[in-house]
Amino acid sequence: MTINPVLIKSSFAIVEPHGADVAGYFYQHLFEHNPGVRSLFAEHLSDQQDRLWAALGALVTHLEDTETLVGILQDLGRRHAAYGALPEHFPAVGASLLATLAHFAGEEAWTPEVEESWTAVYGVVSGTMSEALTAAKNSAS
Known part of the structure; x- marks a missing residue:
């Protein structure tokens, strides 16, 4: 699989006007399909949704x-280690991210x-992120 920056940026440009709805949909999808991860997040997700949206924007901006x-x-991986995230959570997050972007x-x-x-x-x-998360967890133990 190859990364095509033009496709990433053009598809994100279509998604971007939906703003906060994108993050809300993502978390709804994630928790619906993976209820076990809900406990890793605060009850109210508005700050988390803002951080997710900012991270997606940074990803696209700095893609190249x-x-x-x-x-x-x-940095995100190290921070997620402190939140209790595990490498095995990444496939669920990826599936929800792709479903959200497609939607x-x-x-x-x-x-x-x-x-x-x-x-x-x-x-x-x-x-x-998984490598940084694992390294952070290993250095903390």
């Missing part, structure tokens, strides 16, 4: 700036190539 992007993802992009824009590119991006995100 590897050094900055890796730094952001490593807001719409059938016409969410092509197999777009899905493949976002899947590849999430592979980098989850791999980088």
Whole structure:
């Protein structure tokens, strides 16, 4: 799988006007399909939704700036270690993220190539965050 920055940016441009609805849909999807992760989050999600939206924007903005992007993802991974996240949570998050992006992009824009590119991006995100999360948990024990 390859990352196509043009497809990532153009599909995100379609999703972006939906703003806070995107984050709300994401968490609804995540908790509906993975109720066991709900306890990792605060009762009220407004701050978390804002952070998710900001992280997605940063991901797209820095997609081609590897050094900055890796730094952001490593920081996110370390912070998620403190929240009790585990590497095995990443597939559920990825499935909900892709479902959310597909929903807001719409059938016409969410092509197999777009899905493949976002899947590849999430592979980098989850791999980088998972490594940092694991390292943080290991250094804390």
